Amino acid sequence: MKIWIKVLLVLIALSIIGAAIVYKFVYNKQHPDYENIEASFTLSAQDLYQEFKKNPYPSAKLYNGKIIAITGILSKIETADSLVTAVFVFKQGDFGDEGLRCTMLKKYNKEAIKLQPDGEVRIKGYCTGYNDTDVVLEKCSLIINNEN
Amino acid sequence: MKKTIIIAIILLEGISASSQKFITKTGHIRFFSEASIEKIEAHNRQVNAAFDATTGDFVFKVLMKSFEFEKALMQEHFNENYVASDKFPTAKFLGKITNIKEVNIEKDGIYPVTVEGKLTIHGVTNTLNEKGTLEVKKDKIEGKASFTILLADYKIDIPGAVVKNISKTIEITVDLLLEKASK
Incomplete structure (x- = not known):
């Protein structure tokens, strides 16, 4: 050749x-492996909500697009189609309940549905922002034991 | 921006004063565009919406980072290069169903409606006047509309290198299953 x-x-x-x-x-x-990305911030569900409510624009710059781990007392679990959402309610407003909404990764749906209101839970998820009523975390996973 | 927020608050206050308020936090918006090489489709299932069946006032708000694409690269480009979601984290629509008197929310059925209002994407606001339907089913109302927007109208630039791959228009489909508000 x-x-x-x-x-x-x-x-x-x-x-x-x-x-x-x-x-x-x-x-x-x-897509990123949201479940296994280390959280950039760890704080209480209420603190995260209050920060966005008091200072929406600086908070958006700080938290939007980041993985955040939160701890809070669960208010309820909502299901809509294939979505399972853990809801932390801190206020009643024009859109009804206002607070923090954490939509679970599909693999955590079954586990999340079993969560009891008024119990403390730790959740990690991707922050998409604040829509004037709720802070939204998506692709969420339940944090069990002491992992971050 | 402040003016828009004030208008939104006034509108929401107006909606909240009514007993005929319907809301959802899990509305669905899909956008779709198809060019010769690339088909782009994204879904957002976290849409906040409120509707006053008495006045026809209607508002929805969308977090741009909640749009999900099949391809991670498209999602990155969408957020970083096209809609600049760090700078403009939300899109919103404030408007009214102009023929609300033709909708009987006491009677199940599908009612054709006309929606008129202002849509803000990428920090740019344009007037919309589109057709849609309201389907009354027991205590719920499902609002549906499908319309096309021109990217240039919202100052969304397509980089020259991919201009042939991406359509200059986007088809937006809105599907909101609204439930009667408790307050």
Whole structure:
């Protein structure tokens, strides 16, 4: 085989491998593994809600898009379609209950449904912001034992 | 921004004073666009909405970071490059169902409605006038509407490198299952 053909074949092979890497790790990269990302902040559910309520814009800059671990007394569990949401109510307002809403990762749905109101729970999730009534955490997992 | 918040509060206060208030915190908004190469679809199932069946006043608010895409890269680009969700974390609609008198919330059925109001995305507000339906089913009302917006109207720029991959318009579908408020 002529040398230039060998070089060409190697270049083609490298191009295919490069394209495959870009496709897998850039274009088609996986969503973050929210459950296993270490929390950037750990605080009480009520403190998080109060911070957003008192200072919505600075709080949005600080917390939006971050993984936050909260502790609080659960008010209720809501289910809508496939969503299971742990709700911490701190106020009654125009949209009814206001507080912190934590939508669980699917794998935690069954466990979350069994949670009893008025019990203390620790939850970790991705903060998407404050909508003038509630602070919203999504992709939430239950924190058991002493993990963060 | 302050003016919009004040208007929203006034509208919500108005809604709260009524006994015919319906609300949801788990409304669904889907957006979809299809260009020659790329199909983009995202869902937000955390939509806050309130509706006063007496006056027709209607408001919904969306957290931009709550939109979920199938591809993580698209979600990143959406938040960082297109809607700048750190700078503009919410989108909102404040408006009214103009033919509310044609809707009988005491009688189950599907009622065609016209929604008029102001939609704010990416910090830019435009007037909307769209058709939709209200389906009355017992104590619940399901509001549905589907409409198309032009990205340029909301100053959402498409980078030149991907301009052929992304449609200049987005189809938005709103589906809100509203429940009667307890207060």
